[in-house]
Amino acid sequence: MRSHNFAVTFRLRDFATGDFETLFEIDQACYEPAIAYSRGELRRYLRSPGADCIVAESAGAVIGFCLTARQRDRGHVITIDVLEPCRRQGAGSALLAETERHLAAAGVRRVSLETATNNAPAIAFWERHGYRILGVRKGYYPGGRDAYAMAKLLS
Numbered sequence: 329m330r331s332h333n334f335a336v337t338f339r340l341r342d343f344a345t346g347d348f349e350t351l352f353e354i355d356q357a358c359y360e361p362a363i364a365y366s367r368g369e370l371r372r373y374l375r376s377p378g379a380d381c382i383v384a385e386s387a388g389a390v391i392g393f394c395l396t397a398r399q400r401d402r403g404h405v406i407t408i409d410v411l412e413p414c415r416r417q418g419a420g421s422a423l424l425a426e427t428e429r430h431l432a433a434a435g436v437r438r439v440s441l442e443t444a445t446n447n448a449p450a451i452a453f454w455e456r457h458g459y460r461i462l463g464v465r466k467g468y469y470p471g472g473r474d475a476y477a478m479a480k481l482l483s
C-alpha cells in the first residue's frame with residue numbers, strides 16, 4: 329500500500345480485463361460527454377500496440393487509471409483519470425510516475441499529450457510534473473473544443 333497521509337490510501341497495479349467497465353465509468357465521470365471515450369474507443373486504445381494501463385485501487389475499488397501508447401521512443405498519454413472525491417491526494421501523481429517509469433523502461437524519451445485549453449486543473453497537474461505547452465490544436469475535441477499540445481522529455 330502506498331500511503332500519502334491523506335484520506336485515500338491506494339495501491340497501483342496493472343490493468344486487468346475485468347476492470348474494463350469500471351474504467352469506462354470512471355472516464356464517463358471525469359469528462360463531459362463530448363470528450364469522454366465510448367466503450368469502443370476505450371477498448372481500441374487498450375488493445376493498441378504498446379498500450380500500457382495502470383490502475384489505482386483503494387479499498388478494493390478502482391479510483392483512477394492512466395492509459396498510454398508508445399511507438400519507438402515516443403510515448404503518448406491517452407488519458408489519466410482520477411475520481412473526483414479522490415483527487416488532490418496524490419493518486420494522479422503516483423499513476424503518472426509509474427507510467428513514466430514503464431515508458432522509460434520501454435525506451436521512451438519523450439511523452440506527449442493533449443488537454444483541453446479550459447481544463448485548468450489538468451494544466452496545473454501537467455505543468456507540476458514538467459510538461460510544457462507546445463501549442464494549441466484548434467478544434468481538437470469532438471464538439472470543437474481546443475486542446476493544448478504538451479510534452480516532456482524523460483530523463
Ligand SMILES: CC(C)(COP(=O)(O)OP(=O)(O)OC[C@H]1O[C@@H](n2cnc3c(N)ncnc32)[C@H](O)[C@@H]1OP(=O)(O)O)[C@@H](O)C(=O)NCCC(=O)NCCS
Pocket residue numbers: 358359406407408409410411414415416417418419420421422441442443444447448449450452453454456
Ligand atoms: C488531472 C487529474 C488526473 C489529477 O489527479 P489528482 O489525483 O488530483 O492529482 P494529484 O493529487 O497527484 O495532484 C498533483 C498536483 O497537480 C496539481 N493539481 C492537481 N489538481 C489541481 C487543481 N484542481 N488545481 C490546481 N492544481 C492542481 C497540484 O500542483 C497538485 O499538487 P498539490 O495537491 O500538492 O497542490 C485529475 O484532476 C482528473 O482526473 N481530472 C479529470 C480528468 C482529466 O482532466 N485528466 C487530464 C486530462 S488529459
